[in-house]
Amino acid sequence: MTAIENTVISVTGGRDYNVTIGRGMIADAANPRGQFSEALGAGVNKVLIIHPPTLGAIAAELREALSGEREVLLAEVPDAEAGKRMEVAQFCWQVLGQADFTRSDAVIGLGGGALTDLAGFVAATWLRGVRLVHVPSTVLGMVDASVGGKTGINTNEGKNLVGAFYAPHAVLCDLDVLADLPRNELLAGFAEIVKCGFIAVPEILDILEANVAIATDPQSSQFRRLIELSIGLKARVVSEDFMEQGEREILNYGHTLGHAIEHAERYKWRHGAAISIGMVFAAELSRMTQNLPDEVVDRHRRIFESLTLPTGYPRGRWDTLLATMKRDKKARGSMLRFVVLSAEGKTSILNVPDTSILFTAYQEIAT
Known part of the structure; x- marks a missing residue:
């Protein structure tokens, strides 16, 4: 299935970017003129896809589709709020560091609202900011967490007390990914x-x-x-x-x-x-x-x-x-x-x- 009849909503402030709503975007990820290529842009040599265990198969599909001229790595992290911890962010930073990610490289946050919060925080803090693309996989992630640039992790004292405002470069809402959502x-x-x-x-x-x-x-x-x-x-x-x-x-x-x-x-x-x-x-x-x-x-x-x-x-x-x-x-x-x-x-x-x-x-x- 190819991505058709996409709805594009523009967001300004902090950084101008588009939220694209449609179907078939993940299936079309290998298309050099598709939504993923446009979102990542030219000059991105390395991509880290941060994802929860439940989306391992989709993450692997994306990795294969986006590999070619790019080096694509996967970082599997705990699902939901369990992933929004300093130890998990440190693990992601370690992956980025060992793979020599530079400011011209990118992070993709593939998952629900908690995952995009974490991925956004990791992207915002690595080298003070690298390219960030969100691919929300839940209703919550699509309508709330992935849009607006709020990133963060939880502490023992409360939710989202550590974080940063960091706008993504693109948000791709593929409604097909919701088919298997409980x-x-x-x-x-x-x-x-x-x-x-x-x-x-x-x-x-x-x-x-x-x-x-x-x-x-x-x-x-x-x-x-x-x-x-x-x-x-x-x-x-x-x-x-x-x-x-x-x-x-x-x-x-x-x-x-x-x-x-x-x-x-x-x-x-x-x-x-x-x-x-x-x-x-x-x-x-x-x-x-x-x-x-x-x-x-x-x-x-x-x-x-x-x-x-x-x-x-x-x-x-x-x-x-x-x-x-x-x-x-x-x-x-x-x-x-x-x-x-x-x-x-x-x-x-x-x-x-x-x-x-x-x-x-x-x-x-x-x-």
Whole structure:
């Protein structure tokens, strides 16, 4: 299958690059006029493909397709958040160093959101920056992690506390790679799509509510539309605020509590499961502080439940979650900050000096 009918979304700020959405790009990787050749550009002599064990066969296929005038190496790293550790980054640096990678060479991040975070961090820090191409293999990776230039690894103190802003040179979203994605992982990725719907793009919510089974079918036109709408929103926001000094903060809707839940679960939960709870919490907080209508809060729960994503968390975990949120990178001194809604598509930042209101909102999602 060849790549046809590609959608190209441009991203500016930090570095101008394109996000290409289509099918057959990996199968067409050997084509000297294909998307991979264009993404890597001329003058790249060495390529390191960083990938998780589950994508070993695709990584090997890419390696064979891209080899020729280039030397292509593979670096297999742990899957999901287990790969976002300093020891794993050091392993990748070691591979780059032993193969004498220079600034004219490239890193390809092939995998989900955690993998592209790691690969981006490795590319950003090796020789202070080498060429980077993302090939996201999950819904989450396509609509969120691979676009925007946020890279990072986790520490014992929290998620993404060590990282850098480093824009990729290209992002290739091959929808065919989603064919074998486990259903629960595919649905977890929809949490970030739902987020885009509530903060800015109501069409997303309408598509999901019209027929969630069709909307979550990777072969459907509705599925592709949701991917394109979500990437389009993120491209617009990060183009205007690459370093997250203003509008880009809206993309953190639900993430402050969500990241704390991921930390509490030792990163064994899927990101989308934690973020869905975080968004219901943010909606409850918005109802208390911004008069967000009840029907919008209820719509959060209804949509997440239709995606079989969780909407509550144990009552006795609050103190642990609060301690983690206080270390969140979005906090300012002792002031916690939350993205809140006054209506669908109307966001603002809530500074919280008194955590009692947070505790009250948490009781609304506590199980």
